[in-house]
Amino acid sequence: MKAGKKMNTFTPHQYPPSSPNKLFNASGFRNLKKGQLGGVIFGCKNDTIKECLLKQLFGLPFQHFSYVKNIVPGLPLFLFNYSDRKLNGIFEAAGTGQLNINPYAWTSNGSERTQFPAQVPVRVRLQCQPMLEDQFKPIILDNYYCQNLFWFELDHAQTSKLISRLSSQVIGPSSISPWNATSRMNIFNGLPSNDMREKTGYFKLPGPENGFANSCESTGALVTKDSLHLNGDNQKGEVSGGTLAEPGEKDLMYMKLKELAINLACSDAPVTGQAVESAALMESDSRYEAVEHDTSQEPNAVLEDLDEKNDKSSVDSTSYPSVIAQLVQGMEEFKAFKETHKLKVDCLEKKLAEAEKEIQQLKSRCVKLELVSNPLMIHADETVSQTVGLDLVTEESIYLVGGYDGETWLSALDLYSPSPNVIKSLQPMNSARSYTSVTKLNGELYALGGGTGCVWYDTVESYDPAKNLWTSHPSLKAKKGSMASATLNDKIFAIGGGNGHDCLSDVEMYDLQVGRWITTRSMQKKRFALAGAELNGALYAVGGYDGSIYLKSAERFDPREHSWTKIKSMNTERGCHALVAMDGKLYALGGYDGSAMVASTEVYDPRLGEWMTTEPMKHCRGYLAAAAINDTIFVIGGVKSGEDIADTIEVYKDGQGWQEKSSGTIGRRCFASAIVLSGDS
Structure with a gap:
């Protein structure tokens, strides 16, 4: 922007x-x-x-x-x-x-x-x-x-x-660009005293009360040691035309030397003899010393004081090489300290990684022991897996699709079983997908669009649990992600979304019998990073980002009316959130409100036509994955804030509120999608 x-x-x-x-x-x-x-x-x-x-x-x-x-x-x-x-x-x-x-x-x-x-x-x-x-x-x-x-x-x-x-x-002075003209101010009436120097090393021009006839205070102009140029032929520092002269050759050398000093301090590069020699040469020129004086003095007196400093510089400059040598020695000692510190940090990080690995192994052993002590939790034909402790499939499981783990864009498809709190890896998708939208049709899981943030897809593929196999389907009409999707009357709807340039109100419909995507009635609002769901034979699109602001509005599509109708707005603007249908109601969970991730949740009852605020989640999070099993909502992963990716799961049951459960098997995960294929969940 x-x-x-x-x-x-x-x-x-x-x-x-x-x-x-x-x-x-x-x-x-x-x-x-x-x-x-x-x-x-x-x-x-x-x-x-x-x-x-x-x-x-x-x-x-x-x-x-x-x-x-x-x-x-x-x-x-x-x-x-x-x-x-x-x-x-x-x-x-x-x-x-x-x-x-x-x-x-x-x-x-x-x-x-x-x-x-x-x-x-x-x-x-x-x-x-x-x-x-x-x-x-x-x-x-x-x-x-x-x-x-x-x-x-x-x-x-x-x-x-x-x-x-x-x-x-x-x-240089001979090629001044017009945009620098605003920085040249009439400041020859005086120089700021040392007590007006800011911590950054720059001088702020005083107002008339400090002795300036022509103050630049209103413009926020500053004078720096770099911008104060004293002509070599005029030791009185005459400024022609009432403005400062442009930087001369030695001024530019001084600026470059200062930048060199900054770079040396911020890098691990060795301090060369050439750099020391250049520093000594520049330090010997007393005209680059800061001017310290009382602002009550006349300008001529100030400049005469500067002349005295120039006259004395030939005597004092002999001590500069020893000072520079001490600085070089100090920098070498500091570099040695940094190397020692880095070795200690590397050692600690290695120990931490080993400890995390041991913790994961202990968790897997605990899962095994729990399953052995309670054999009813698994079927007779299941065996223990080497990766997560078991090879488990239950009817009450959640499919996690794609996402990002903090290091890698994922093509993974995982089956999470809440009861034993374990996860099983299934056949991955044909490509890594984040910001993808998922829905189900005829017992299969469909993944629509998405991408990796910079690259967006129009591809569609479905997963058959019985065959553990992905199948490609006709592509969407446009490449996009962060859309909503739902299935209604054996047809899949791809709703809204965006592609990094445009927010969309478009809605596409996929009919298996037709075998292609058809453009249908668009929403009333453009919505990127919205949430959607099907409830009681109607589609709902809630919140999102329209290219300018985050939205609290919501709309509903009734196939009998063949149009989108605005419904009551939420109480909070939100995008990057989740929408879950459970017990005849819609639950809007978390998301981003335009300034921060939120933990708030709202419930929409279509019979009342109102959104009601309910108990918030334990953590603020957006780009979360959420699904409902029977009368329980599961919220998995997401972004807490900044680069903090959640590795916990929160569970909501009406009347019991939110409960947090840690899941080492899930790990850090965001921008993923979740869905339950079994039953009517």
Whole structure:
């Protein structure tokens, strides 16, 4: 997303993920904590970049405020132009990330509210040539969740590498870009005192009360040691035309040296003699020392004081090599400490893995002992399996289809039996599927569409439990996932969904006798990551994301009326949730409400036509798998928040509420689907 015209893409919270390495954010979110956030990329287009730079303001849609609020003054920022696919920088935050700093920014005439309220004031730290995508993509490759889409949050290592790469393309005085003009301010009336220096090393310009005749406070402009240029021919620091001169050659050398120091501190690269020699050379130039003075002094007095420092520099510079040698020694000692610490961590991780393996073995042994002590729990023809402790199939079992375990997109089909709390692996699907929708017809399980977040499928396949075999069927009319599906009157319906670019209201119907998918009546609303079910001869579509907001609305399709009708809305907006039919009612479970995963549950009684809030689950979770067996609902896995994948199961029974049960056999799993084939469950 970007500040400007809205792209034809949707990113609900950055769910679903599109890279197994960085789990969540097909919306641009890594959910880095404040201390982990090293920088942020904002977006623009050719028709909005000028406003971003002139107003010194960047913005993103509201859902991105979850990390924009963590931006603090001095944090490095970058501006990506979607029109030419170039990264501009280096910028930095001139204030904290806030909502609606300018409520009417990036609108046609200022008469409507901005679509990008998560905003931050900015300033130019270092003006560099824009970097092509093929240059910066390798640096932030882990952030790419699709071929041309990436998450905006950067960690410290990525930020350091981007700064280093951009700094190698600093724009010299003869080729100043127009977007830097806003950073040049009339500041020759005085220099800030040392007590006004921010922790980031930058000087904030004081207002008139601190001796400035022309204050830049309202623009959030800052003066840095990099931007203060003293002409070599004029030791008084004369500034022509009332503006600061552009960085000279030595200023650029100093900037590069500073970036080199940052990179050395953040990397394991050895400190070379050349780096030390360059540091000593630059340190010997006293013109790059910070200016400390009383703001009550006249400008001429301040500059004379600077001259004195320059005169004394030739005497003091002899001590610099020894200081640098001490710094190099300190860095070497720090690197040695890091190596020792890494060895200890590796050793602990190895022991932890061994302990987890032993725990799993103990659990399997316990299952065996329970089955031996209670033989009624298995059939006479069943044997013990080497992987999970038994080869068990019961009528009251739940099929788990595909998903993601934190490392791998899964093609697995597993049968979970709640009573002995064990799982059996069955024949896997023909391809890995997450965000797939499942339904049943004629005793078989059907998996529709889905994909791996970046790659979406239109394929359909069914599983026959009697043969333990998957069979391919005619494909859907479009590639999509995170849809709802249900079976009604021996016909399968694929409802809504999306493909990473569009949210859909489309509904397709599959008739075995016809042998192909037929477009039928569309829903009233576009719904991605919705939930659906069949109840009492009607189809229900509940919640989801329409490309702009998460929905609390719901609608019903009655085949006798051959149209979708709006019904009472839920009490909570939610997408990425589950919908389960049980005892003539619909249960909406968990999901994402636009800002966080929720634990809330609601029940819809079609006889009353109302949604009623009931006891919440023990944990917030979305993209969960859920199914009902008789009078009991089972919720399996899902995403708790960020990259925290649930490995527990919660069980609900009317009158008894939610009970949590841990299932080591299930493990971490999200973006999976669940269904019960036996009986009417």
